[in-house]
Amino acid sequence: MTFLLDALGTLVTFDPPAPRLRALLAERHGIEVAEEEAAAAMRAEIALYRREHDRASDRAGLAELRRDCAAALRGALPERAHDIDVDELVPTLLDAIRFFAYPEAADVLDALRARGHRLAVVSNWDVSLRDVLDATGLAERVDAVVISAELGFAKPSVEPFAAALEALGAEPSGAWHAGDTVEHDVAGALAAGVRPVLVRREILSPAPPMPPGVPTIPDLRGLLALAV
Ligand SMILES: [Mg+2]
Structure with a gap:
């Protein structure tokens, strides 16, 4: 069969990523956000990922998709997070989601x-x-x-x-x-x-x-x- x-x-x-994202933003980027703010940003990121994930058909496409997801995450965070470099936010985003x-x-x-x-x-x-x-x-x-x-x-x-x-x-x-x-x-x-x-x-x-x-x-x- x-x-x-x-x-x-x-x-x-995966575990709810907001608590880990919140901790990583503070630890790596010096940005404090509320858990609900982290959760809202993750929802925006996940929505983009769900629409776009089939673009990542190879490693180059994956890198580009992850950068766009990090940008969506940053855009949905409070304004004080908007100066974080997107390329530095990619590993933070990936580490926030543990499968x-x-x-x-x-x-x-x-x-x-x-x-x-x-x-x-x-x-x-x-x-x-x-x-x-x-x-x-x-x-x-x-x-x-x-x-x-x-x-x-x-x-x-x-x-x-x-x-x-x-x-x-x-x-x-x-x-x-x-x-x-x-x-x-x-x-x-x-x-x-x-x-x-x-x-x-x-x-x-x-x-x-x-x-x-x-x-x-x-x-x-x-x-x-x-x-x-
Ligand atoms: Mg399923």
């Missing part, structure tokens, strides 16, 4: 592989996802990684799913795709002929509207029951 896996919200996540793997991710990937299943990450991300998967110990636990910025197509387009299946030499009919959004993961998988499973870690909000028959699991351990 084949398992395709979304990255953010499915395999990896980590969900606690069960490595064990579940290892267990799936031990049963002979093949695994691919299918993510809407820039080229730096490879660094994140390396740093979190997940890169060596999957057989392929498909990144929207490298491919030129993002979920819910069918191309990322097709590229992952091709990389694994697999057919859509024997594949599952696990992801945390209906919009990108469930819809895209269905369009690509892959069976979707929604990873819904946050159960405080109402269930999202979803096509019938799509299983929901609270974390990745739920995949082990599907992998019969």
Whole structure:
């Protein structure tokens, strides 16, 4: 069997970056901001990143995108931060966002592989996802990684799913795709002929509207029951 896996919200996540950003701004740049001011600036940065991340299809594009993100962050900070050099703000921004793997991710990937299943990450991300998967110990636990910025197509387009299946030499009919959004993961998988499973870690909000028959699991351990 084949398992395709979304990255953010499915395999990896990050701590709220505002407290760390606030500390780094004080420590490295001598600028004091309130936590809410740091949070507002991060929201502006993340909004730009979400719109633009597929520009970062190579390292040069990534460097340019990161500079633009740092500029967006600076522009959304209080005026006293506007003199910070953008190039000096890039490492501060990157260090404020710390990705980590969900606690069960490595064990579940290892267990799936031990049963002979093949695994691919299918993510809407820039080229730096490879660094994140390396740093979190997940890169060596999957057989392929498909990144929207490298491919030129993002979920819910069918191309990322097709590229992952091709990389694994697999057919859509024997594949599952696990992801945390209906919009990108469930819809895209269905369009690509892959069976979707929604990873819904946050159960405080109402269930999202979803096509019938799509299983929901609270974390990745739920995949082990599907992998019969
Ligand atoms: Mg996601």
